[in-house]
Amino acid sequence: MRVRPLETLLRWSLRAVKALDGRDDDPRSLDAADVRCVLLVSTTALGDTVMSTAAFGPLRKRFPAARFVALIHEVSLPLFRYCPEIDEAIPARGGWRDFPALVARLRRHRPEVAVILHGNEPQATPLAYLAGARWIFKLPNARNPFRFLLANRATTVTVAELGHGLNQRLRTAALAGADVEGARMRLPFVPGASERVADFFLARGFAPRRRVALQCGASAPCRMWPAEKFVALGQRLRLAHPDIGLVLTGAPAERTALERIAQDIGDASNTGDASVLVTAGELPLDCLPALVAACDCLVSGDTGTMHVAFALEVPTVCLFAVSDPATSGPPYDHERHVVIHRPCPDLSIRTKSDDTRCIARIEVDEVLAAVEGVLARGAA
Secondary structure, three states, X not given: OOOOHHHHHHHHHHHHHHHHHOOOOOHHHOXXXXXXXXXXXXXXXXXXXXXHHHHHHHHHHHOXXXXXXXXXXXXXXXXXXXXXXXXXXXXXXXOOOOHHHHHHHHHOOOOOEEEEEEOOOOOHHHHHHHOOOOEEEEOOOOOOOOHHHOOOOOOOOOHHHHOOHHHHHHHHHHHOXXXXXXXXXXXXXXXXXXXXXXXXXXXXXXXXXXXXXXXXXXXXHHHOOOHHHHHHHHHHHXXXXXXXXXXXXXXXXXXXXXXXXXXXXXXXXXXOOOOEEEOOOOOOHHXXXXXXXXXXEEEEOOOHHHHHHHHHOOOEEEEEOXXXXXXXXXXXXXXXXXXXXXXXXXXXXXXXXXXXXXXXXOOHHHHHHHHHHHHXXXXX
């Protein structure tokens, strides 16, 4: 078992501080009308924070007089700072490196309530406590080394009991008293984003009647459908449907790989009458929702872009292997989305593995048929 001296020291120090705290953190003593600041924590990947947006509105209604401060991963911050429920968004990097500075910054806001919608431990819970929050809510909490700081510490809940990631966010918000019935993910309106995407298409002569987005990258190779299969899919789509244009989305670091895929599909010019367009490194993150919304269908592994499509009600073909669509696939609108799942028989291949054998078992024929089905429903 690995010994973590810093975490151990902090845990025992906070146990002593908590014992002398004297503040009543029973959720029944929480009067929403008196709360002046709420801290929202969602410091992990893009898709995680997209799911967290479903809780923003219900929490805002629960604490109408409060100022809302959100702690968001610095990579995703440019998009979520436009959320109307958030008064101020603060960047987070994760880990211990910026922990003291982040505590000091959050303490200036004096939050009384902290709702940890998705944040890695061992930092998230002590960060909320040291920021000054009296009531801290987080699920799952069964393996949280700082569970003694939570207002919901009495009853333990595991990851398996929560099911879908969206359910985890909503149940956490409900602990704070929010009415989450019917809550859905909502992405913010970003001023000028749609116009910027339209201008980008126009400048590159990209004007197909229908657009299919291909999200070829992912957070780990095990979630990435092989490049050669994306190439084959693109070639067959263009051959069968000349009115379709392909939009290859991804992070700036993936641009070279995407250009290679576009070239292999058959048109990497990005100028003139292009039918394959690489957007990685060309449009910022806050334009991603407008870009996805401009497409008729998205083909993606388990990625943040996939969750953006769910939030925007854009039809998807989702490719799963090592991760579980019951946990991170479409949470609703199942008639709009097609999930192709090849469960991995080798349980040693984790969700952040470099091993692509499982997802490579998904065949081009079935993805092509799924895309054509989605487009046919859209046309109808």
